Amino acid sequence: xxxRAGWLSVTLALALGGCGQQSTLDPHSEPARQIxxxxxxxxxxxxxVFAGTCYLLVLAxxxxxxxxxxxxxxxPRALDATVVAFGIAVPAVSLIALFVYAxxxxxxxxxxxxxxxxxxxxxxxxxxxxWQVRYPGTTAITAxxxxxxxxxxxxxxxxxxxxxxxxxxxxxxxxxxxxxGQPNRVEIYADEPGRYRGQCAEFCGIQHxxxxxxVYADTPExxxxxxxxxxxxRRAPPTPLARKGEQVFSQQCASCHTIRGTTARGQVGPDLxxxxxxxxxxxxxxxxxxxxxxxxxxxxxxxxxxxxxPALDLTGPELQALVEYMxxxx
Amino acid sequence: xxxxAPPPAAQRRLDRLERIxxxxxxxxxxxxxVDHKRIGILYFFTSLTxxxxxxxxxxxxxxxxxxxxxxxxxxxxxxxxxxxxxxxxIFLAVIPxxxxxxxxxxxxxxxxxxxxxxxxxxxxxxxxxxxxxxFIYSSMVGGTAPNAGWFDYVPLASRxxxxxxxxxxxxxxxxxxxxxxxxxxxxxxxxxFKLRAPGMSLxxxxxxxxxxxAVSFALVFxxxxxxxxxxxxxxxxxxxxxxxxxxxxxxxxxxxxxFWIFGHPEVYVIILPAFGIATAxxxxxxxxxxxxxxxxxxxxxxxxxxxxGVWAHHMLAVGLATVTTIYFAAASLIIVIPSAIQLFxxxxxxxxxxxxxxxxxxxxxxxxxxFVLGGLTGIMFAAIPFDQQLTDxxxxxxxFHYVIFGAAVFPLLGGIYYWFPKVTGRMYSERAGKASFWxxxxxxxxxxxxxxxxxxxxxxxxxxxxxxxxxxxFINLLETLGAYILAIGLLMIVANxxxxxxxxxxxxxxxxxxxxxxxxxxxxxxxxxxxxxxxVSSPYAMWDREDREGDMKRLEQGDVVLEGGHETPSSTxxxxxxxxxxxxxxxxxxxxxxxxxxxxxxTMLLLQHYVVALGFAALTGLVLAAWHCKEPQVA
Numbered sequence: 001x002x003x004r005a006g007w008l009s010v011t012l013a014l015a016l017g018g019c020g021q022q023s024t025l026d027p028h029s030e031p032a033r034q035i036x037x038x039x040x041x042x043x044x045x046x047x048x049v050f051a052g053t054c055y056l057l058v059l060a061x062x063x064x065x066x067x068x069x070x071x072x073x074x075x076p077r078a079l080d081a082t083v084v085a086f087g088i089a090v091p092a093v094s095l096i097a098l099f100v101y102a103x104x105x106x107x108x109x110x111x112x113x114x115x116x117x118x119x120x121x122x123x124x125x126x127x128x129x130x131w132q133v134r135y136p137g138t139t140a141i142t143a144x145x146x147x148x149x150x151x152x153x154x155x156x157x158x159x160x161x162x163x164x165x166x167x168x169x170x171x172x173x174x175x176x177x178x179x180x181g182q183p184n185r186v187e188i189y190a191d192e193p194g195r196y197r198g199q200c201a202e203f204c205g206i207q208h209x210x211x212x213x214x215v216y217a218d219t220p221e222x223x224x225x226x227x228x229x230x231x232x233x234r235r236a237p238p239t240p241l242a243r244k245g246e247q248v249f250s251q252q253c254a255s256c257h258t259i260r261g262t263t264a265r266g267q268v269g270p271d272l273x274x275x276x277x278x279x280x281x282x283x284x285x286x287x288x289x290x291x292x293x294x295x296x297x298x299x300x301x302x303x304x305x306x307x308x309x310p311a312l313d314l315t316g317p318e319l320q321a322l323v324e325y326m327x328x329x330x
Numbered sequence: 331x332x333x334x335a336p337p338p339a340a341q342r343r344l345d346r347l348e349r350i351x352x353x354x355x356x357x358x359x360x361x362x363x364v365d366h367k368r369i370g371i372l373y374f375f376t377s378l379t380x381x382x383x384x385x386x387x388x389x390x391x392x393x394x395x396x397x398x399x400x401x402x403x404x405x406x407x408x409x410x411x412x413x414x415x416x417x418x419x420i421f422l423a424v425i426p427x428x429x430x431x432x433x434x435x436x437x438x439x440x441x442x443x444x445x446x447x448x449x450x451x452x453x454x455x456x457x458x459x460x461x462x463x464x465f466i467y468s469s470m471v472g473g474t475a476p477n478a479g480w481f482d483y484v485p486l487a488s489r490x491x492x493x494x495x496x497x498x499x500x501x502x503x504x505x506x507x508x509x510x511x512x513x514x515x516x517x518x519x520x521x522x523f524k525l526r527a528p529g530m531s532l533x534x535x536x537x538x539x540x541x542x543x544a545v546s547f548a549l550v551f552x553x554x555x556x557x558x559x560x561x562x563x564x565x566x567x568x569x570x571x572x573x574x575x576x577x578x579x580x581x582x583x584x585x586x587x588x589f590w591i592f593g594h595p596e597v598y599v600i601i602l603p604a605f606g607i608a609t610a611x612x613x614x615x616x617x618x619x620x621x622x623x624x625x626x627x628x629x630x631x632x633x634x635x636x637x638x639g640v641w642a643h644h645m646l647a648v649g650l651a652t653v654t655t656i657y658f659a660a661a662s663l664i665i666v667i668p669s670a671i672q673l674f675x676x677x678x679x680x681x682x683x684x685x686x687x688x689x690x691x692x693x694x695x696x697x698x699x700x701f702v703l704g705g706l707t708g709i710m711f712a713a714i715p716f717d718q719q720l721t722d723x724x725x726x727x728x729x730f731h732y733v734i735f736g737a738a739v740f741p742l743l744g745g746i747y748y749w750f751p752k753v754t755g756r757m758y759s760e761r762a763g764k765a766s767f768w769x770x771x772x773x774x775x776x777x778x779x780x781x782x783x784x785x786x787x788x789x790x791x792x793x794x795x796x797x798x799x800x801x802x803x804f805i806n807l808l809e810t811l812g813a814y815i816l817a818i819g820l821l822m823i824v825a826n827x828x829x830x831x832x833x834x835x836x837x838x839x840x841x842x843x844x845x846x847x848x849x850x851x852x853x854x855x856x857x858x859x860x861x862x863x864x865x866v867s868s869p870y871a872m873w874d875r876e877d878r879e880g881d882m883k884r885l886e887q888g889d890v891v892l893e894g895g896h897e898t899p900s901s902t903x904x905x906x907x908x909x910x911x912x913x914x915x916x917x918x919x920x921x922x923x924x925x926x927x928x929x930x931x932x933t934m935l936l937l938q939h940y941v942v943a944l945g946f947a948a949l950t951g952l953v954l955a956a957w958h959c960k961e962p963q964v965a
Contacts, residue, residue, distance in 0.1 A: 022788030022800055024719055035719045039786070042713065046706040053677065053702045057695060060681045067682065074682055076621075082678060083622040087629075087671035095663040095709070102713030103659050110715040111652065128491075163486040164582065166647060166722060170788045174718035177648045179583070180485060181576035184649035197800070201647075201722040201790045203479050205486055206405045209793035284797075305405050 021197040024170040028196060028217075029189040031109045031173040038106050045094065110174050112185040118155040122146060126158065126165030126178040126200065129207035129307065130270055130283040139260070140230035143270035144283045147216045147230075149223040150193050159183045163205060169198030169215050177202055190217030197284070206306035212284025226277075229330075233261025234273045237325055245325025248318045256309070259329070269309060275329040282307065294323050340885045344861055346893045351444070351858035353917040362917040364449035365857060369456050370435030371753070376460055377427040383467070384418035385817060387411045392777070392813040395806050398798035408794035409477040410496070414470065416480025417500065420600065421507055422463045424738055428603035429514055430459065432745055433542050435753065437518065439848035439855060440536050442527025442864040442871070444898035447520040450915050450957065451513050457925030458510035465932055466503035469496065476500035479792060481593060482563075484574040484585045489567045495936060501564040502932050508553050508560075509928075515549035518542050524900045524909070527847070529866040531905045533627075536846045536869055537620065540627045541606025544634035545599050551638065552595035559588035568938060583648060590641035598637040600734055601701075602630060604741035605672055608694050611741075611748050612676055614844045615691035616683025619870055622675045629668035629675075636665045646717045655714050662712040669705060673698065689763030690842075693744025696771050700736025704729055707782070722792075725785025731778045743770070743823060750827060751837030755853040758834060762826040770819030776812025780805045845870040850878055863890045863899055866906075920957035924950055 027033040059066070068074030072082055115121075123134040124146065133142045148154045158167045160178040168175035169188060176186040190196065200211035218226060237243045246262060253272075254264035260273040278288050282304045286292045292303075297319065300309040314322065336344065353359050353368075363369065391411050394400040403411065434452065438445055446452045469475040474496045478487040487497045522543045526535065562573035563585065572578035574585050613620055620626060642650060642658040676698060685691060707729040711717045720726065750758050784805040789796065796802055840849040847864055848855070849872045862885045865877045872878070884890060892899065896916055900909045927950040934943035 024786050024788060031715075032719075035715050038713060038716050039710075042710050042716070046710075049706060050702055053673075054699065056677050056681050057698065060677075060685050061687065061695075064685045064687070069678065069681060079621045079678055079682060080625070083625060083671060083674045087622075087625070087674045088667055091666050091670045095666055098709070098713060099660060099663055102715060103656055106713070106715045107652075110718065112649075163491050164483055164648075168790075170719060174715055175647050175722070176718070179648065181582075182649065197788075199788075199790055203409075203483070203486070203722075203792040205478075205491065206409060208409075208790075209405070209795050 021195065022170055022199065026171055028171045028191050028194065029173060031187065031189070032171055034106045034109045035174060038102055041101070042098070045098075112176070113153065113155045113187045115155075115185075118153040118187060120148070120152060121155045121157060122148070124156050124158045124167055124178070124213075126160040126167070126204070126211075128162050128205050129200070129211040129304075131165075131167075131200075131211070131213050132270065135227060135230070138227060138231045140227055141258075141260075141271040142230055142274065142278065144212065144280065145214050145216060145278045147218055147223055147226050148188065148190065149220045150190050150217040152189070152220075154188050156186050156188055157183050158186070164202050165200045165204050165211065166202035167198070167213075168201040169196050169213070171196045172198075172215060175201050188215060190215070193217050193219060207304055210283060210285045210304055212280075214279075214284060229277065230274055234259050234329055236261075237328060239324065241321050242325040242328055244317075245321035245323070248314070248322045249325060252312050252314065252318075252322070272326070272329060275326055277330055290323060290327060293326060294319060297322065337886055339888070340861070343885065343888060343891050343893055344856075347858040347861060347891070348856060350893070350896055351856075353857070359917070361922050362453075362919050364445070364453050364915060364917055364921075366434050366438050366446045366449065366452060367753075367855060367857075367859075369452055370431050370433075372456050373426055373430030373434055373459070376456075376463065377423050377431060380418050380422035380463060381424075381427065384415050384423050385820065387415040387418065389813055389817060391415065392810040394794065395796070396810040397807060398796050398803055400795055403794070405794045406477060407473070409479075409792075410470070410473075410475040412792055413476045413479050413482075413500075417466065417476060417504075419734070420480060420596070421504065422459075422466070424600055424734065424742070425511070425596075426459055427742055428600070428607075428738070429511075429518070429542065429545060430456065432603060432607065432742070432749075433514075433518060436749065436848060437521065437539060437542055438525070439851065439859060440539055440846045441522065441525060441530060442847050442860060442866060443521065443525035444859045445914055446517050447525055448517050450918050450921055452517055453918070454921035454924060455510040455514040455517065457922050458513070458928060459507060461925040461929040462503055462507035462510065462932075465506055465929060466499055469499035469503075474499070481589055482585075484563065484566075484582050485576075487563060487585075488574060489570075498564065498567060498936050501560045501567070502936055505557055505560050505564075506928065506932050508557050511549055512553050515546040515553075518546040519550070522546075523903050525898060525912075526901050526906045527860075527864050527866050528899060528901050528906055528908045530871070530901070532903075533624070534866055534869045534871075534906075535627075537609035537623070537626055537630065538603075538606035538846070540630045541602045541609070544630045545602045548595045548599050548602075548634040548637060552592045552599070555588045556592035559585055559592070562588075564935075568935075583645070586645050586648065587641070590644045591638070593644065594641045595634070595637040597730075597733070598633050600738045602634060604697070604738040605630060607741040607745040607748075608676060608697060609672075610846065611690045611694050611744055612679050613683075613870070614748075614842050615688060615694075616680050616685045617843070618679060618683035619845075620675060621678045621682070622671070623869065625671050626675045629671040632668040633665060636661065636668070640665060643711065643717065644721075646714055647721055659712045659714050659717075663709070666705070666709055673702065673705075688842075689758070689760060689767060690744045690748035692764060692767045693740050693747065696767065697737060697740035697744065700732050700740060700774070704732025704736050708733065720785055722790055723785035724781040724789045724791055727791050728778050728781035728785060731781070735774060735778065740774075743767075746823070746827070748842070749848075750830070751841050752848055752853050752855070754831050754834070755837055756830055756834030757837045757841060758830040759826050762822065762829075766819055766822035766826055768819075769822055770816060773812050773814075773816030773819050777809050777816050778812070780808045780812075784809075840872070845872050847871045850881070861885050861891065863892060918957065920953050923953045924957075927953060 027036045072078050121136055125132040131144050133146050158178040160180045165178040166175050167178050172188040176184045194217055196215040198213045237246050250263050254266055256266040256268035258265050258271045281288050281296050285304050297312050299311050300307050353363050394402040474494045477496050565571040566573050572580045574580045574582055639661040643662045646655050784802050787801055789802050837853050839852055862881050864881050896914045897911050900912050902909050927946050931943050931946035
């Protein structure tokens with residue numbers, strides 16, 4: 001699923017323009033590509049400036065006895081003029097060029113979209129330390145893993161319930177902060193189907209490091225199917241064990257979690273109606289597999305110290321039933 | 331002057347001056363001193379200690395991040411470490427080292443004064459700085475150090491999300507240390523304006539003093555917003571007010587605005603004294619006067635001034651209106667120009683001079699290289715879309731370490747070598763000095779350069795750990811390796827200086843052919859600094875041979891020796907004409923005692939024993955009253 005990252009691949013991929021599922025140098029949308037190009041242009045100009053500076057220093061180093069600058073000489077007025085030229089004139093011209101290029105031209109692509117300008121809107125709400133994802137106009141609610149249709153402009157409206165977070169999926173666009181009580185917008189778009197990793201980018205407390213998110217760009221048909229499923233209430237538990245699991249859930253978990261179609265309506269943690277349709281648990285902290293799930297339920301603090309989820313005191317049969325139930329929440 | 335035996339008449343005057351100016355010796359002497367040189371040395375060792383603590387924190391951080399899923403420290407302790415590293419380096423190490431140690435020790439010597447304008451307030455600044463540092467660090471004892479980052483954003487820093495005392499140490503500690511900083515800044519402004527040696531009109535003042543002047547003004551205007559922000563936060567936390575609470579009509583972004591109105595000028599406060607050190611070292615080792623002197627002086631002032639108009643470039647991702655972001659990006663670009671002026675003035679001075687690449691100049695060359703790199707990445711952050719992509723990643727961490735470590739600490743280290751002979755009277759080892767430079771330079775780049783790359787690869791800052799499949803592992807390992815090499819380089823400097831202090835060759839008064847007045851006095855300088863108030867007719871006073879020989883003659887004749895008491899002359903603001911002779915205060919217990927009572931007051935505020943805190947405030951008032959009683963006449 002993920003590419004392994006040895007040092008060789010890092011170096012190679014860097015040479016080729018970036019790697020990793022969270023790299024700003026591996027853009028998969030027009031805004032992200034514009035920003036990456038802006039970076040490469042600024043890098044080239046910076047290398048020229050840096051080389052020029054080093055040239056002068058090396059000149060002084062190798063020829064400490066020389067008098068005057070190359071071509072310019074040593075007359076005080078000429079030296080003052082050189083300071084004015086390279087300290088004022090040249091920077092002024094290049095800075096104006098950079099300003100127009102970056103803040104007028106590139107910025108047009110990264111500006112927040114106006115409401116209703118895009119085909120679709122998704123509400124992403126940051127909390128310590130996970131993301132709630134809603135699809136307005138539908139009943140679909142999920143967490144941490146955002147699905148979008150490929151080649152479609154999607155407006156993300158983000159805010160926070162507690163402290164400041166920052167929504168950032170670098171391969172698709174720049175970041176924008178998620179503030180309490182002040183929604184911000186940013187557009188995302190994906191050229192091709194794939195999984196694009198993101199992360200909270202504003203320090204938000206003890207588990208800031210484990211507040212990942214992922215955007216899955218699907219074909220329109222797959223996306224439609226996914227969204228339809230997401231909007232439905234949970235499927236009734238098919239086995240007696242799973243039915244017992246639902247009872248355990250309603251006693252132990254319902255005060256914090258919602259499973260649509262049951263009495264569990266807690267609003268503290270993520271909506272778990274279709275938990276099994278997600279690839280990870282704990283905001284990309286661990287894989288969503290049976291063993292991890294059981295471990296997470298029994299001892300979340302070891303897996304993600306500080307998470308708001310308390311350890312559950314379950315008997316063996318209760319745990320077995322609960323996991324059986326949750327494994328079927330597709 | 332002390333190296334050549336002076337004639338008997340002169341010697342009698344020197345003895346008399348020594349009797350008047352020498353304070354008590356021993357521990358009491360250090361606790362009650364008002365001598366700017368002693369206070370500078372106290373500042374030096376205190377800020378060096380904090381620098382070492384901040385460095386240890388950095389090493390722990392790098393060790394934790396050496397590989398993915400590190401388990402050297404717990405997540406909460408990591409957050410305390412990264413917060414304390416920032417707080418320590420900025421508030422307790424670099425700025426006090428530059429202004430408190432270098433500024434205090436050197437500025438009166440450079441302007442030909444016998445002390446600071448307010449010697450006791452100077453001592454008060456130091457003791458308050460020390461007390462506030464102890465106050466902040468005492469939080470680590472209970473494992474409750476500040477943990478919301480050095481800029482401490484709300485609502486994370488509010489009582490609701492950080493219920494422990496962590497943030498109270500931060501708010502009260504920084505208010506406490508702000509008192510010291512404000513007093514220092516005011517002291518420097520008055521000293522520079524009023525105590526310059528007669529003849530040192532503003533256009534003849536060394537560029538180092540311009541830098542200190544610019545920084546002092548910046549601090550005077552930058553600290554009130556910080557103090558306001560901190561007071562609001564402490565009121566929110568301690569008394570349940572709602573300045574920053576959205577639910578009650580407060581505003582979370584208010585904190586960010588207030589903090590960065592202080593925080594960005596603060597960045598220039600950090601680098602300007604370093605620029606000043608560079609402009610002191612470069613002419614000496616290039617054997618020529620600075621190119622474009624007036625432009626450089628104006629650029630130093632301009633940087634401090636424009637620095638007040640750029641704060642929101644720290645907030646380009648918070649969703650400000652486009653017109654706002656455009657304005658702040660443009661202002662941030664403008665500040666490049668005064669920096670570029672200084673940069674080219676330094677380089678051209680070196681290239682067109684006869685540079686001697688000895689240890690101090692090596693550090694300045696390193697500084698120029700690193701400052702260009704840090705400056706170039708700084709310009710990139712004025713490109714709004716790039717900022718919004720890379721802010722809060724390791725790219726920013728790389729950028730500001732190139733600026734703070736490269737452009738501020740490198741000149742400091744060069745300055746330590748440069749003035750070591752002046753302060754101790756001994757020469758450092760040149761070979762060991764060069765070796766320490768190269769190891770530090772390599773370690774610095776190995777630590778911080780890869781951070782650009784890992785930032786571009788998407789690694790956010792302030793993460794206590796990272797997963798192993800994101801392509802960041804090897805780069806982080808390199809950074810950690812670099813951090814240890816960097817630490818070795820810094821230890822080599824300490825070793826060099828410790829050994830040289832014991833065994834170094836005597837340095838003489840002026841081992842480098844320096845251009846400013848501190849080189850005209852003995853090494854270490856006498857307690858009264860200048861036997862005779864020096865004559866100044868250019869910004870390179872030490873290179874004006876006739877003036878210095880004239881001083882010697884006037885000492886023999888007893889002309890402007892001012893041996894009648896604890897005296898120093900004051901001069902007019904612009905032209906530095908003779909104004910009047912000031913009777914300077916001598917040693918006192920009051921500054922030390924005030925810092926103790928204030929420490930008690932802030933501790934009680936932390937513990938929310940407000941009545942007891944009021945008691946300590948009253949005690950402080952009593953000591954202040956005692957301070958202002960007429961002092962006994964000396965000599």
